[in-house]
Amino acid sequence: MSARDKRLYLEDLTVSFDGFKALNQLSLYVDPGEMLCIIGPNGAGKTTMMDVITGKTRPDSGTAWFGDSIDLLRLSEPQIVAAGIGRKFQKPTVFEQLTVFENLELALAGGRSFLKTLRARITSEQHQRIDEVLEIIGLSDQRQSLGRILAHGQKQWLEIGMLLMQNPELLLVDEPVAGMTPHEIERTAELLTSLAGEHSLVVVEHDMAFVRSIAKRVTVLHEGSVIAEGNMDKVQNDPRVREVYLGE
Amino acid sequence: MLGLWHGNAGAGLHKDRGGSSFLAVLVLVAIAVPVLNQVVPASSALHISPFGITLIGKYLCYGMLALAVDLIWGYCGILSLGHAAFFSLGGYAMGMYLMRQIGPRGVYGDPILPDFMVFLNYKSLPWFWYGLNHFAIALTMVVLAPALLAAVFGWFAFRSRVTGVYFSIITQALTYALMLAFFRNDMGFGGNNGFTDFKDILSFDLHSDKTRVVLLVITAAALAVSYMACRAIVDSRAGRVMRAIRDAESRTRFIGYPVESFKLWVFVFSAVIAGIAGALYVPQIGIINPSEFDPINSIEAVIWVAVGGRGTLYGAILGAVLVNYAKTYLTGAFPEVWLYALGALFVFVTLFLPRGIIGLVKAHEQERGKDQ
Amino acid sequence: MKHLPSGGHKPLFMLLLALWVAVPVRAQSSSQSASDSSFLSTLGELREASYSDKAGIVERLSQSGHPSIRAVLVAFLEDRLYFRNDDQKIFIVKSAEGDPLTLIDPLSLKDAGSAPADSLTKIGTNNGLRRTLRTTVAHFALASPDAAVRLAAVQDMLRSLDDATVALLRDRMGVETNSRVKKEIATGLALAALDDSDTNARLNAIATLKSSVSQDVRNKLAVLIEKSPDGSFTEHDETVRRAATNAVETIDRWRTFYSDIETLFFGLSLGSVLVLIAIGLAITFGVMGVINMAHGELMMLGAYTTFAVQSAMPGHIGISILVAIPAAFIVSGLTGVLMERTIIRFLYGRPLETLLATFGVSLVLQQTVRSIFSALNRSVVTPEWMSGSLRLNDALAITYNRLYIVIFTIIVFSLILMVLKRTRIGLDIRAVSQNRAMAKAMGIRTEWVDAATFGLGSGIAGVAGVALSQLTNVGPNLGQSYIIDSFMVVVFGGVGNLWGSLIGGLSMGVVNELLEPFAGAVLAKIFVLVALILFIQIRPRGLFPQAGRAGEDK
C-alpha cells in the first residue's frame, strides 16, 4: 500500500507467546474518521493487536505507524497516549477509589509528569469540558460518586468518557457493550457513532447485532491474521468466516 | 459545584479532620512535654522524666517512618519491606556526624579517628567520612543517601516493572544485604557495635535534658511538616494519580501517565522522610547499629501502618505510636508473654480491622451518621 | 622422624617383638603370675598420675607384653577404664552408658559382675594421651583379620612414623594381601625412604609417592625442595630435587582438581538446603499466593519434632530421624491446616495482608516453643550413619550429613512433583490454583483443597526442619534465619514453578560457595543478594515465569 493517507498502518505484525502465534503477519489499516469493527473468535488476536498498538506488547516483527510520521513501536505507553491514541479495555477499568469527576480529571489532556500534576489546578475551561463529557456519557448526576459504586454499563461509559477527555485521534474500544442491557447497548451505539468522523475508532466486539448497527467496515481476524474484510453482509457471507464461526 | 470540587481537591486541612486533630496533638506534645519536664518539679506526679522524653521522641520518629511507608503503600500501592534501610541510612549519616563531634574525647583520644577506627588500625579517615564533621554536610547526607539509594533501586525496579510481591521481596533483600554489609567491621561503619557514646550535637550536650527536649520539639515539628507535605501531595492531582496507579496501574498508563516516574518520585520522597526520621532517632536513642537494617524492622513498620489504618497518613502515625507504646508497656509488664500479645494483635487487626483503627472509627462514625 | 612426643624407639620395638611371640608366651604359665602382678601395679599407677605421667605409664604397659594389654588400652582410649572407689581395683567396663556398669577383669578379660556407676571412678584421658593411645593401639590392629581395621591402623601409624613403625610396616608388607592396605603401606615405606641415604632409593620413593594425593605426602616432598635458612638445599641431589618438584606439582594439580570438586559439592549441598527450605514456600506462596512469614517457624516446629521424637525413643537414635520425618510432616502440616482454617482463608487474594497475619503467627509460634522448650537450644543427636564422611581419597571426602541432605532433597522434590502431577489431590490443587471458579463449578471442594495445599506446603516445611536439625541449632530463632533465603529462592526461580525453585536454589548455592573462598562468607552472600536483585530487574518474573497471560497481568 503506497498511498500514505491512513490514520493507522499495521503491517506484517507477528507476536508469539511460547511458540503460540497470537498475531501472524497481521496487516490492517484505518482511515481518518473511520469506524472499523473487528470481530473474530476467542484467541483470534484482537486484544494482542491492541496491546501492540498501545505499546504494551512488542511484536517479534512487523511495523506499526500512527499517521505517516509516528512509529508506534518506538514509543512507550504514555508517549503513545500523548500521540493521540486512547484505549478502552475489555474489562471496564475505571479508578474505583476515585470519584467520577476525578476519573475524568485524570484523563484531562495536559501535563502528565509528577511535578506538573503536583501543581495542577483545574481551569474553568477544563471544568466545562468535564461537564460536557459528563453530559455526553450521561453521568452528570454521579459526578461525586466513587467509581466502584457505578453500574457495569456506567463504568463502560465512564471509561469511554475518559477516552474523550484525552481527545484522541484514534480510539481503541474493546468490547464496549459486554454485559449491557439492550437499552444501554442502543445508547452506546449512538455514542460511538457520534464519535466517528471526528475520531477514528477501532471497535472490537462479539455482539453481531451491535456490530451490524454501527459498522460500515468490518474486519475478521482468525489465528492472528485478517481473513475477511468489507461490509457486514459481505463478511457474513464469506465462506471462510462461516467456517471459522460455525466451528466455534 | 465548582466550589465544592475545589474544596475536595485543595490542600485545605478543614476537610482533613483526623489530620488536624493529629496536628493539634503534636502541638500539644511539643508544648506540654517540655513544660512538664523542665518546669514541673521532679517530685510532682505530672513530671515527665528524661526517660519519658526519649520514649516520646522515639515514637515520633517511628511515626515518621510509618508516615513514609503509608505514603508509598497506602497511596501508591507499593509495599516496601525495605524502608528500614532508608531509616538506617539517615541514622548512620547523623551518627557519623555525632561520631566526628566526639573528637579527642574518645577512649583512645584520637582527635580525628573515631574509637573503632583506632581500634581497627585505620591510619586515616576513609574518604566517605570526609566532611561529615560539618552539620550542614551531614544533613545533606541524611537526605541524599536514602534518596540516592531509593532513586537507583527504584529506577531499576520500576523500569523493569517489578511490582507487587516481587517488589516487596527484593526490597527485603536490599535491606538484608545492607545489614550484612554494615555488620562487616571492614566496611568502616563500626561493624556490629555501630556508633554509640555520642557526646554532643552542634555543641549542645546530648545528655542534658534541655537538649533532649529541644530534639523532641524538633522531631515533633519535622513530623508535622512531613505530614503536611504528604497531605499536600496526596490531595493534589498527583495524589489522585497515585491512587489511580494503586487501583489500576495499566489503566493509568493508558491514559498517559508515566507510571514509573510517579512511583520513583514518591518512592524517593518517602525514602527521604524515612531518612530524616532515622537522623532524628539516632541522637535521641544514642546508638545506631546494623540491626536497624533488619528486615523485621521494615515489616514491623508496615504493621504499624496496617494497625493504624492504611491510606490515611495520620492513621499510620497513630498505629506506630500505639504499637510501640504497647511494646514498651508489655515488655516491661509482661516480659514473658508480650510476643503472644503482639502476635495476636497483628492477626486480629488483619482479620477484623482490615482498614485499621481509623477504618473502625470511620465506620463507627458512619453508623452514627446513618442513625441520625 | 621425631613425631612421637615422648618415649624412644627401642622400647616400642621390644614391644613389637613381644607381640610377635605373644602366643607362645601365653603357654609359659610359670612367669604368668609375676607378669600379671607387675602389669596390675603399673596399671594401678594410672589412678593418681597426671596426664603427662599417664603417657609414660601407657608406654610401660605396652612394653609389658601382657596378653590383655590391647583390650586395656582400647578401653582406656574409649573411656571405659575405671577403678572401684572402695578397694581401688581397676576394671574395664563393657559400656560406659547405663547404670549399673558391667565390669570386666583387666587381666583375664572375663566378666567380673557389675557395680553401680557412682561407686566407680573413670580414669580420664586428654587429647595428647588419646593420641598416644591411638597410635599404640594401631600397632596391635595391624594383625587384624579385618582389612578395614588394618587400613585404619596403617593410616594412624602414618601420622607418626618412626623406625619401629617402619619396621613393623615393612614386615606387614610381606604378608599383606589387601591391595588398598598394601598401597597405604607402600606410601608409608616410601615416605620413610625419602630419608634414605641412597639417591636411587629416594628417587624410587618419589616415583611411588607421585600418585598420592595426600597433603602429608605433599608436605614431605616439599621439604626436599625447600632451602634451609643458610640458603643451601636440604636435598643435595639435583635430580631428586627435580623429581620432587615434579611430584609436588602433580600432587598439587590433583589436589586442586579435587578441591574444585569439593567446592562444587559444597555448593550443591548448600543449594539443596536452600531448595529444601524453599520448596514448601513454593507451594504456599507460589501456588496459593500466601506470603507465609511463618514458614520459618513451621520449619522450626519440624526441628523440634525431631527433638521430641529423639527424646521419646532414646535407644534408637539411628531410626529416630526416619520416624521424625513423617512426624514433622504431620505436626507442621496440621499447624498449617489450622492456620489456613482460622486465618488465611479469610485473606485469599490479599497477599500483603497474609504477610501481616502470618508474621503475627510467627511471633506466637516462636514464643510458644520458648514457653514449652525454654529459650535454650535443644540437643538433636546426629545418628551414627549420618556422621562422618565418605572418604573417596586422601584429598576428597564428602560429609555424610550433607550427602544425605542432597539425596533427601531430591527425594522430597520428586515426591512433591509426583503428588502434584500424578495424584487426584495434585490435580485438584493445580485446578484450584489456575481457575478457582471453574474448579468449584466442576465440583471440587475448593475449601478442602486450600486447606490441603497449605497443609502440604507446611508439612514440607516441617520436613525441611528435620534436615535443618542435623545442620544447625534447634532453637526458637531457627526459622528467622532461613525465611529470607527461602523467599529469595522462590522469587528467583519464578513464583509457582517448582522446577524454578530447584534450579534457583541449587545455582544460588553453587555461586555462593564458588565465591566464598575469594570473597569471604559475608561478601559472597551479599553478592548473591545483589545479583538476585539485579536479576529480578532483567526477568521480573524469575527464572521460569509462569507461562501465559494469566500470570502476567492483574
Add this chain to the structure above:
Amino acid sequence: MKRNEFLMTAWLLIAGIGFSNVATAQATIKVGVLHSLSGTMAISETTLKDTVLMMIDAQNKKGGLLGKKLEPVVVDPASDWPLFAEKAAQLLEKDKVAVTFGCWTSVSRKSVLPVFEKDNGLLFYPVQYEGEESSKNVIYTGAAPNQQAIPAVDYLMKEVGVKRWVLEGTDYVYPRTTNKILEAYLLAKGVAAADISINYTPFGFSNWQSRVAAIKKFGSAGKKTAVVSTINGDANVPFYKELGNQKISAEDIPVVAFSVGEEELSGLDAKPLVGHLAAWNYFESIKTPANTAFINQWHTFIKNPKRTTNDPMEATYIGFNLWVKAVQKAQSTEVEKVLAALVGTETPNLTGGIAKVLPNHHITKPVYIGEVKADGQFNVVWKSAGTVPGDAWSDFLPGSKDIDADWVTLKCGNYNRVTKKCSGQNYK
C-alpha cells in the same frame, strides 16, 4: 473520631509513658534485671535472669538487705541494642533501681553505658568480654582477655606444642579485640605471621563447609595446629558439627573456645566435640562444697535437675554477693557509697579462691582449661596457680599498654601514664 476523644487518648498515652512513679517511701530495694528474654540472645540471657532471681530469692529468705526486702524489676530488651539503652533508662529513671544485673553482648553494654554514666547507676556485667574499658558505673565480673584468652593460648603453646594458629571468630568487637591481643601476643612469642590465620564470619553463620575445609588445609602443613575460637552463639553448633563430619578431631586440631560452656553444650550433641577445649573461670564439673551447694540451689530453684550451670552464672553469683557485701559495708544502697565500698570487697568463688574487686572495677578470677566430655561437661586439664587479676587495658596492644584504670586513686578509667591525661567514657 471526635477531636477531643483523639486528644484524650493521646494525652492518656503520654501520661502513661512519661510520668515517673511518684516517689513513695520505699519498703523494698529494687534490683534491675536487664537480660534479653526474647530474640537471638534469649538463649543465653534468660538463664542469667533466673540466676539473679534465685539470688534475690535466697537473700530475701535470709531476711533481705538492710532490713528491707529485695524486689526484682525484670525487663525484656529483646536482643535489640537500642532497646537496651531505653530499658536501662527505664530502670534507672522510672523504677529507680539500686543496682542492675544485666547485658551479655558487648554492644548491649556499650549501648547502656552512657545511660548508666549519665544517671550514675550501677551495673554488674557478668560475661567475659574484650576489655579496653573501665567505667565508674560498671563492675566487670566476667573475664578480661588476660583471664581467659592468654592463659588458653599459653596452655596450647606450652602443653600441647601448638605451632600454627587459626583465630576464628564472629565479626564483632569481642573476637576482633581478643584476636588482636592474641595476634600481638603470639607474634611476641616468636610465632611467624604466616603461621597465624585470622578469619571472621557473620553472626549465626551456619554454612561452615568451606571454612572448615580451609582450616583443615591450613592445619595440614605439618605443624601442630590449633583453632582459637571466638565464634559466638548459634554459629557454634554447625561449626562443631562440620568439624566432626570432616573428621577433624581434637587430637589433630584442637579447638579452644571462649564462648562455649556447659549451657551451649547442653543444646547440642557433644560426642563429636570430645576433647575440644574451653577456657573459663568456672566449670560445673569442679567439685567443691560451694559449687555443689550452688548447683543444688539452682536445680531446686529452676525445678529441673538437668539444668546446667555455667561461667556467666558464677559471675552473676559473684557480682550479686559482692554487691550485697558492699551494701552491708556502706549501710546504704546509694550508688556512690556502694561504689566506694565495692573496691576491695571480697567474696569466695564457687571453685575456690577469692574474688576481689580491683580498683579498675574488674575482679580476680582463677582460670581453668577443660576438655569437652561426651556428657557435655568439662574435664579440667589445666588451672592457673592462683587467681589472676583482671586487666582492663591489654598490655599487648600498642594503643592501650600505657593506659591504666583506677577508680580509687586516679579516679579515672582511662588514664594514660605517658601523657598523664584522663580521657574516655567518664562524664564530668
